[in-house]
Structure formats: structure tokens, C-alpha cells
Amino acid sequence: MKNVLTIMRKEFARFFKDKRLVLGTLILPGVLIFAVYTLMGSAFNDSTQTYTVKVVHSSSAFVQMFETGDGGESVFSFEEAEEEDADAICESIRSGDVDALVVLPENFDAILAGGQFLPSGSAPEIQIFYDSTETSSYSAYNAIASVLTAFESAYGSLYSINFTGGGDLTSAQEASAEYYAMLLPFLVLVFLYSGCMGIAPESIAGEKERGTIATLLVTPIRRSELVVGKILSLSALSVLSAVSSFIGTFLSLPKLMGQGYGDAFAAYSVGQYFALFAVMITAVLLIVTLISILSSLARSVKEATTYAVPLMILVMLVGVSSMFFGAGGAAWPVFLIPVYNIVQVMAEIFSLRFSVVHFLITVASNLVYVVLLVLLLAKMFNNEKIIFNK
């Protein structure tokens, strides 16, 4: 045990006394995540923008819905339009001159004032046309849809929004808030992987390449002590790198979601933040041991980096998998699949569909995989063909 600590102390000294390593693995990931996410958030939640919206069969009740409570200026400028101009307006939405077209039912005011409860299916419909590739058009659509949805329930379903009746006027279908929730697990994985890549090959393949590991092997310490010391210190350093990424993600989330910090706190409970962090740690342990195994097979750092590329591609592919298969709703055995379970749990957390059972299965199974991989690595360190394959 004492030897494990001695090894760890040396690994930490190696890391913290090297400014480039500290900058590259501890400071940059957090700063980069924060910068990228904040930039993305600002681009999609530009509150100073005003939207030009054409309205067919305009009504005063509709316009009132968008008036701000404090009498401030609305971000929408509504312009009346005739139904037969719809095609021309759609064209100007595509060209970016107009942000959206809302087609209200005739005598919308009267329907609301009448206050009759209509059987579902017969309620008058509202259609919204927009272009999701135009940022401002897409934000206008989101804003109008959310206001209308809120009023829909308030008015007791006097009208219904026909989301399919209107339409996205772009061919690019994928673009929504959900989309970014899907992107986050991938980005987190990318940053974690690069954090591990910055230190693990250097510490194992590098020591082999430079012949310094042999100097350790002629001391009376056990090979297993050396392996455990290495894995623990590399994981601790990678966890620090993960903490950096985590802080970056945490601080930029409110901006990304277009909310204040308070709202973000409300959106994710303390438990979910803890879960996110715990999942990140198991991800780091898993990635560190995998890269360490590849590094001990390699003769040099360069070779180790080459070996790690297929693994990286695999991890990245799994990272984007949540975009294709979606988050949540997966059966529990899915959470036994390493890496994929990490992506799924993160996607569940980001899309507010967190499941404690899935989280626990993920953490437990990943820890079992890590222990098995560490045992394998200790066996490899005992094998002269692997440790001296120069």
C-alpha cells in the first residue's frame, strides 16, 4: 500500500510540476467547454432580436398574448396578411425577410370570447410556418409555439395548434432544444477522452519507450502495486480533468438553455448533478484503464496514440448514438453496455428523464469492468513479452 502511494506521489509530481500538462488537461478543457457552450447558447437565445411575423386573420387576443406584462416592447412585430399571399410569404421566410407565418382561424377573438368548450378534434386550428435553418425564424417559431401552448391550456382547449398543419419549410429536419441535449453527452465524452489521452499513454508507453519503467521493475515492489498506483493516479488526474469539464458544462448550461442560473438549478436537482459527476468518474476510470492497456501493448507513445484512435472512434460513435436512438425508454440491460450506458444516462439527465435505477446499474457495471481490466493490466505487467517488447 505504501508503495502504491509512493508511485502515486511520483505521478502527481510528474503532472503538477509540468505546466503544459496542467494547462492542457486541467485548465483548457473547462475553459473550452464553457466558451463553446456559451457561444452556442448565445447564438440560439438572442433576446435582443425582434421577429417579423405575418399573421393571417389577425386578432387582438392573439397579439395580446405576446404583450409583455410590464408594458415593455414586444420582441414580435406582427403584420396582417391575406390568406392568398401565404405562398409568397413562405418564400420570404425562406429568404429570411420574414421570420414566421401564423395562420389563425377566422374570428379567433370570437371563439375565445365565446368560451364554449369544444369537443376535441373540432377545435379551430392554428398553423405556423417557419424555417429551422434560419436561426431567427426557428427561435420565432419556438417562442410563438410556447406562448400558444401555454394559452391553449389556459383557455381550456378552445383552440389547438396544428403543428403538422403548418410546417418546417426547411429540408434540414434536425434542430431543436432536444438536439443540444443529445449533443452534450457526446461533447462531454470527447473532452473526457482527450483528458485521458493527454496523460495515460505518456505515463505507461512513454515510460516503456524511455526505459524508465525497467528501473521501477528492479525495485522490490510488486508489479500489481505499480499497476494500481499508476491507474489510481492517472484516474485521479483524469477526474480532475473531468471536474474541469464538469465545471465548464455546469457554468455554461444556463446560458445554453437560455435561463438564469436559478432556473438551471431548478431544472437539474442536486442529485442529478451528483449523478452526472459520478457517471463522468466511471467514464474516466473506464477510459483510463482501456487506454492504459493499449499503452502497455505499445512500444512507444506514438504507437499508443495510434492504438487509441480506433478506440476513440468507437467511443465517439457511441457518443453520437443518443442522437439516433434517442434518450430514455431503453430497457435496463442496455445499461450494462460500457460507454453506451454512460451516454444514455447523461442523455437522460440532460433531457430531464433521469432514472435512478439506470444510473445505479451503469455505475455498478462500469466499476466491475474497471476492476476486471485492472487485473488484466497487472497480468500484462508480469509478462516480459509485453513489458519488454522493444
Next chain:
Amino acid sequence: MKDSIVAENIYKTFTLSAKQRKIEKSASGRKVALDGLSFSAREGEIYGLLGPNGAGKTTMLRILATLIRADRGDAYIMGHSVTKEAEKVRSCIGFLTSELKLEDFFTPDYLFDFFGRLRGMDEDAIALRKRTLFSKFGIDLFSQVKVGDLSTGMKQKVSLAVSIIHDPAVIIFDEPTNGLDVLTAKVVTDFLSEMKEQGKTIIVSTHIFSLVEKLCDRVGVIIGGKMAAEGTIEEVCCGKTLEDAFFDIYKRTVQGA
């Protein structure tokens, strides 16, 4: 005098790659590095393993240092088996070869402490030993300079100090003076003589005849993984110079085979 190092019938083969197999024309795909090698070194003597490149000297020393395992046979250091009690063997040997490197990033001072701790020494013992060895080899002057910035000779001195930090009873040096200038080489050979005076058992491998003549009490000539001749310098030389005697032995062994 008792035998501190005993090697009994050591066999060691290495797997050849497909390419090497063609060159060596070996059907089995294995190269025999050590072919039943036996010898022993006594307490308080310097034993020299002499042989051409590829004879198996380094392989033998690596087996003694427990870095690699023999296929068959066993060796004992201070009575501990290298195959069964590797950790005990490692705690009583000092092993020095040009293949064991020190991390460029650290200072000699830091590395000395680090290896002292891995050897299970307490801080006071490490500090005391550091003062002795650093002043003896003149490491004081560059103890705070990163190993990467040191010259070859300086590095070798640091490696030497680190390898004997725990005052081992058995010292195993592979080509101890290779690549060193005469001054540094003398530091090493003087050190070996001094260790012998203190009653340590020393085994060195080399292909430098003058080094063997000057230092070694007994010598074993290894050719093709086999012990071709063994004994004191006088016994092996039979009145000739060591160089001439070696050529005779070499001719006899290779032609006889």
C-alpha cells in the same frame, strides 16, 4: 566462502518474428539465447561474464535481476530463487545497465528519494545515504538539475548511486563502462573494487578484455548461450593474454559445434 549467486542449468529461448525466422533459417521459430548455463559467484569476488555480442550475457543478467524468466532451470541470489522469490531477490541486488533509464523530468535529488522509498527505506536513512553517495560521485554539483539536462557521464553516476541506494549485498552490472569516458569509467571501476573490499558479490558482463583482466577474480566465457570456459583469469588464460585465450576458446567452441 559461500556462493552468493548460483545459476543452475538456465535455458532461455525467444520467439522469432516471421522475418527473423527466414534470416536465421530456424524451423522452430525460436532462438536459443541460453542453452543450459550454470555458474556461481562467491561472496567478496568480482565475477566477469565475457562473451561476444549476442552470446547471452545480458539475458543471463536480466534473469538474475528477475526482469525476465528462464524457460527452465533456476538461479539463486543469497539463497532466494529468482523464479519463486522475485521480490526478495530484487531487494538484495543492485542492478545497473544502460537500458535502465531515469526519468528526464526529475532531478537526481528527487529520484534518489523516490527509489529510496520504493526500497522501503525511511527518510533518515535515505538522507544519510544520499549525503554519502552524492559526495562520493560528485552528484552534489548537479543534484537539482533535471536528469534530461545532464551529460551521459553525469547520468551514469546518478544511475549508479540509485542502483546501490539500499547498499545491496549483490551487485549486477551489465556493460558498466560502455559509452563512458576514461574518467567516468575509472569512477565506476574504482567503485567496483571498493565494493569488493567491502565483501560484496559483484557480477559484471563485458566484452572488454582489459576490464576483466584488471577487475575480475574469476571469469566465465559465454559463447552461443553455453559456458565455454570458466575459472580464475590464470586458469582461463593458460599463460596467454586473455585476448588470445579467448580466440582459442572461441575457435574451439564454434568449430567443435
